Amino acid sequence: MPKTKNYHRGDVKTELINAAVEALKTQSFQAVSMRKLASAIGVSHNAPYMHFKDKEALWLAISDHGFEMLSNEITREIATHSTWRDRLEAGCRAYVRFAERNREYMLVMFRPATPGNVRALSPKGAEALDLLTLEIAAGGASGQIELTEPAKLAVLLWIMLHGLTMAKLQIGGERGPLLEIAGDDHIGWMLDKVLATEK
Structure with missing residues (x-):
């Protein structure tokens, strides 16, 4: 022992x-x-x-820490660019890179809800999404994209980004359905489609 x-x-x-x-x-x-x-x-x-108090409380602490690390990484990457589109793309790339380097944290952060426990996005999780929303709103304010609901567009972008991220983690970036996306720049391609109303 x-x-x-x-x-x-x-x-x-x-x-x-x-x-x-x-x-x-x-x-x-x-x-x-x-x-x-x-x-x-x-x-x-x-x-x-x-x-x-129990294992669920441990998972919650790990989840909060993971979202804090994710938010900080997105913030650092966004700060290195000047235009809203470059900042948005940098934030998206930071999300995927974080997931690839911190697979175990991602598993906890997006784990299925334990029966009997109410799940809610942590403040740091909401902050990570808000960072994307702010950059999309900046694109609308500059007149470069036609925009009425930046928060909803940010949620749509996050859902697609998360789906791409989990697919890369589970099946690899060069296998399965991802082969249908032309070229290697999946994030750039995805942003072009989501921001298709860009002028």
């Missing part, structure tokens, strides 16, 4: 999150348990419950 480590409370919480994300590289949601995670980081089996 591994020797119990003397963590401060904050250390245990971070270690549990990291251990859970690592476990999802080889295990299913159902296979990951609080007991196994406690053993993996060398604390008592009861220690995780000092930070998370």
